[in-house]
Amino acid sequence: MDERLTKVRSFLLRFLIGVVVSFGIFSIFLVTQKQNPLDVYKALVTGFTTSKYNVGEIWVKMTPILIAGMAALIPAKVGLCNCGGEGQLIAGALVANITGVYVCTDWPSYLGIPFMMLMAALGGALWGAIPLFCKMKLNMNETLTTLLMNYIMTRLVAYLVFGPIKDANGNNYPMSARIPEQLRMPSFAGSRANFTIFIAIALAILVWFFFNKTEIGFKMQAIGGNERAAQFAGYNVKKIQIISFLIAAGLSGLAGGFVMSSVEFQMREATASGLGFMGFLATGIVGDNPLLAIPSSLMLAALSASGTTLELSTGLRAAASTIFMSIILLTIFALGKRRKS
Amino acid sequence: MDLLSNFLLNTIRSGTPIIYALIGDLIGQRAGHISLSVEGAMLMGCCMGFTTCYYTGNLPLAILVSMVAGAIIGFLQVHFNIRFGANMFSLALALNYFATSITTYFGAPMVSASIKGFSRIAIPGLSAIPVIGDALFNQDILTYFTYLLPVIAHFVLFKTKLGVALRSAGEVHQVAVAYGYNVKHLKYGAVMMAGMLAAIGGCQLSCAYTMTWTAEMSGGRGFIASALVILCSWKPLRAYFAAYMFGAAQALQILFQLLVVPIPTNIVTMAPYVVTIIALAFISLNKNPTMPEELKKIGRPLEIMN
Numbered sequence: 001m002d003e004r005l006t007k008v009r010s011f012l013l014r015f016l017i018g019v020v021v022s023f024g025i026f027s028i029f030l031v032t033q034k035q036n037p038l039d040v041y042k043a044l045v046t047g048f049t050t051s052k053y054n055v056g057e058i059w060v061k062m063t064p065i066l067i068a069g070m071a072a073l074i075p076a077k078v079g080l081c082n083c084g085g086e087g088q089l090i091a092g093a094l095v096a097n098i099t100g101v102y103v104c105t106d107w108p109s110y111l112g113i114p115f116m117m118l119m120a121a122l123g124g125a126l127w128g129a130i131p132l133f134c135k136m137k138l139n140m141n142e143t144l145t146t147l148l149m150n151y152i153m154t155r156l157v158a159y160l161v162f163g164p165i166k167d168a169n170g171n172n173y174p175m176s177a178r179i180p181e182q183l184r185m186p187s188f189a190g191s192r193a194n195f196t197i198f199i200a201i202a203l204a205i206l207v208w209f210f211f212n213k214t215e216i217g218f219k220m221q222a223i224g225g226n227e228r229a230a231q232f233a234g235y236n237v238k239k240i241q242i243i244s245f246l247i248a249a250g251l252s253g254l255a256g257g258f259v260m261s262s263v264e265f266q267m268r269e270a271t272a273s274g275l276g277f278m279g280f281l282a283t284g285i286v287g288d289n290p291l292l293a294i295p296s297s298l299m300l301a302a303l304s305a306s307g308t309t310l311e312l313s314t315g316l317r318a319a320a321s322t323i324f325m326s327i328i329l330l331t332i333f334a335l336g337k338r339r340k341s
Numbered sequence: 342m343d344l345l346s347n348f349l350l351n352t353i354r355s356g357t358p359i360i361y362a363l364i365g366d367l368i369g370q371r372a373g374h375i376s377l378s379v380e381g382a383m384l385m386g387c388c389m390g391f392t393t394c395y396y397t398g399n400l401p402l403a404i405l406v407s408m409v410a411g412a413i414i415g416f417l418q419v420h421f422n423i424r425f426g427a428n429m430f431s432l433a434l435a436l437n438y439f440a441t442s443i444t445t446y447f448g449a450p451m452v453s454a455s456i457k458g459f460s461r462i463a464i465p466g467l468s469a470i471p472v473i474g475d476a477l478f479n480q481d482i483l484t485y486f487t488y489l490l491p492v493i494a495h496f497v498l499f500k501t502k503l504g505v506a507l508r509s510a511g512e513v514h515q516v517a518v519a520y521g522y523n524v525k526h527l528k529y530g531a532v533m534m535a536g537m538l539a540a541i542g543g544c545q546l547s548c549a550y551t552m553t554w555t556a557e558m559s560g561g562r563g564f565i566a567s568a569l570v571i572l573c574s575w576k577p578l579r580a581y582f583a584a585y586m587f588g589a590a591q592a593l594q595i596l597f598q599l600l601v602v603p604i605p606t607n608i609v610t611m612a613p614y615v616v617t618i619i620a621l622a623f624i625s626l627n628k629n630p631t632m633p634e635e636l637k638k639i640g641r642p643l644e645i646m647n
Contacts, residue, residue: 081430083430083434134618134621134622134625138622138625138626139625140618140621140622140625141568141571141621143377143430144564144567144568144571144621145618145621147377147561147564148561148564148565148568148614148617148618149614149618150561151560151561151564151611151614152611152614152615155607155608155610155611155614156607156611158607159605159607159608162605162607163605277434277438280431280434281431281434281435281438284428284430284431284432284434284435285431285435317445317446317449319442319445319446319449320446322438322441322442322445322446323439323442323443323446325438325442326435326438326439326442326443327439329435329438329439330417330421330435330436330439333421333425333427333431333432333435334421334425334427335425
């Protein structure tokens, strides 16, 4: 227990150093862009302190990032690499939209929303099932197949919004119809934030509890440690991996459903893009610790929500905030444990 | 006939960036490192090559600048991996993210710019051959180089002392040490080479093939190249087949447009990714893989790796 506490503490320390160093590097970048770093940071802070809406945007982004992070983390614990959270999340959003618009149009909220979320989770799981099949039956590298599946999903969405699911009353814009009012999740006053953030955080805690406090979860991690040893110990490795991967992909889909039902309401070409990748990175930098994924995804969400504020108040292009984010990611990697060479 | 010749031309042109990234990543993987960051390196090459070309019009300089940018990505990939023990895949995705943000930011003013990039040079005589002449022998200089690149890589990897040492760095370190090479230096060199070659591919993509710059224009080509390395069974000479197979899948889009085939563009553009996955499925049925030993250990904890 003590050892774990030191581990967490040393991680938090590295995390802090990483953020501070990143601020330094980003300041240099800002100076080269003829900006006063202090003004920019001040604009960032005031952007969040003066506007409820802006703070809400952080929670809006954090929900899918954190859930998608779990979708990368759970397979990693059992020795699989799921880089397809991105595609699975979009699949969930897409299925939720189609279900909301075409299936449960007249359903009351208490039936319609859960059904939509269920279908979203199934959609994500189904999209994840393809690379999973490739891995289990054909022994293909799941890192590459999941990555490639993301690109296929992007094309599929583009095809659908330009054709079959294009809104007939949408002035010919490439976007789907909006889901009906009663299927949208209510948001807190003054922002787009909604209760799904609590589900996301509860999920992260649940995943931590499962892997650290339950016997079966603890045993499952052995597979990630050494697959063959787990096999000799009598675990049904394949079965555990399949179930874990499907649950993970389903969670990604659910995150997509949340995005659809609480923020986006309609499908466009770029709807929900990037969130899955960010989730993957949020858990990647914290060494697959579900609890630490909460602060790391909060940080990524805040940074990605700050892009627009930054652009409006300083004239820096929104991509500047993603530069900052990638600097932080790389610095935290650089502060990882040093191996003896 | 014109149609076929056009299809071949597009096959070659879209296959070219893939050959660069493929050979690059193949060298890296032979040394025991998968660099999914070739995607990011390629994107850097696209952007830096295009920008240099736009401001100076100096083509050799454009290649050089993109090579440096690619080498930086390669260096970060291998250095963070060896020195800091970062997970190869998370790190690669973070590097791709880094490349995407940098190029989106600095490339923004270039989005609608036009350049006079690499012009096509017809080889007298050969380019007059019907059907294949125009496709194969009326290309830009970077494309001509890809005709040789796999052969050079094959020669270096299998016929030279350096190649043996490099391959042993990904299999049994002791051999490389016995030859008097520093394993670490070999790995750094190989992965940086991967980034550099992928960036040249990117430079070809933006400065010779499309002549435009758009954000995230590499569109997963680096990932595809990484996947095709497996399809090649880590043998450079098979890169021709793998890359032009991808190129053909990409060229379908233009062919279908010319033939007015009633399949939506967005469905046709899935072809390269679908074809790659299907091809990987076929190769995975091969029971006699030549995967470098060190790659098999990836994903296992570091304790076992040492």
